[in-house]
Amino acid sequence: MRTYLSCIPCFVRQTVEAIKMATKSKARQKEALRKVLLKLSTASFDRPPTEIGYAVHKIIKDITKNDDPYKKVKARDNQAAMKFYSYLKELIASSDDRLLVAAKLAIAGNIIDWAASPEFDVKDTIDEVITQPLTINHFAQFRNSLDEAETILYIADNAGEIVFDKVLLEELAHKKITFLVRSEPIINDATMEDAKFASINKLAKVETVKITAKGLNTTSNRFKHFVDEADMLISKGQANYEALSDMEGPIFFLLKVKCPLIADHIQAPLGAIVLKAGGEK
The missing domain is CATH 1.10.8 (Helicase, Ruva Protein; domain 3)
Structure with a gap:
């Protein structure tokens, strides 16, 4: 983009x-x-x-002279998100389709996005997403790819949001998963510290990738290695969509549309929840 x-x-x-x-x-x-x-x-x-x-x-x-202006915000969002963890697990346990609900809840967590807006209501978003249909619905392809994949690269987005990623990862516990976070703080993007807080390291191998002057460093040998090792990629959030929307291969974008320009590019209205296969319309 x-x-x-x-x-x-x-x-x-x-x-x-x-x-x-x-x-x-x-x-x-x-x-x-x-x-x-x-x-x-x-x-x-x-x-x-x-x-x-x-x-x-x-x-x-x-x-x-402050390397992490959002440090307190991220800690607060992590703590707040953890308070919803039991509720998220209950929603999944009582559902007819655990994977679908877990994926939608992972998308709900994408509301925690200080780059898009500092104003959001997590509980209202959870309850809304549970009954809200996917505007772009490639869930069938998503399930099929998961059935065939042994290794998954999960590209994380924000602190707080990763608690919602956790409930999806727990539904994929039988897979070999690499969970990719930022190597250094930028806005409220998730880092290794946030991943450990949410115990993501107990569900996946947590690795880091640099953000450079060109944004998410998708051209580095390190990033290419993680992509090459994976049978399937799961990309969370708008910023990762901006960086990876032109990528070919088995990649799925999970996000809530919060920006008019993303809405125009992805062809979904503001507020839409999206599970989009790469290369699909």
Whole structure:
């Protein structure tokens, strides 16, 4: 995906939000905002939003001297999500199709996304998603791919959200799973620390991948190795969709549509829940 004009206000909102969490110094807040605005004024719209987002948040980190502005937010979201864990397990246990409900709950967790919006209601989203049909419904292909796959690469999205990923992973316990998180903090993306908090390491082999100036480093030998080793990929969230939507092969995108540009690209309305096979419409 490339960047659009409508992405710019979102980057500015993220900047104001992040600098307030990163430092109490008004001088550094203003300096960071000015430098981000300058960067945005020269950014190429031919580049993906994830690449520009990385540059924006690197400026914020460098000026505020805070490598993880969202650290407290992520800890809070992890704690809050864990309070729903028993409820999620009950919903799966009482369902007629455990895998379908687990997949939909994993999508519900995608509402915990500070890059898209700091305002979300997790409980309402859970209850809504349970009865909400998949707008893009490639669940049959998803189930078939799971039946045939022995190894799965699960590309995680956000802290808090990974508790919802956990209930899906538990339905795939008979598979060999690599769970991929970010190697360093960016916004509220999940890192190794978050994965261990949710005990993902007891269900899958947790590995890290770098976020670089080009966004998710899909061209690195490390990332290619994980892809080559997997029979099937599961990609969570909008940012990973932005980075991987052109990827060929057995990849499935699980996300809640929260951005008008994603809605246009994926051809689903805002608020839709999506389970999309790569290369399918």
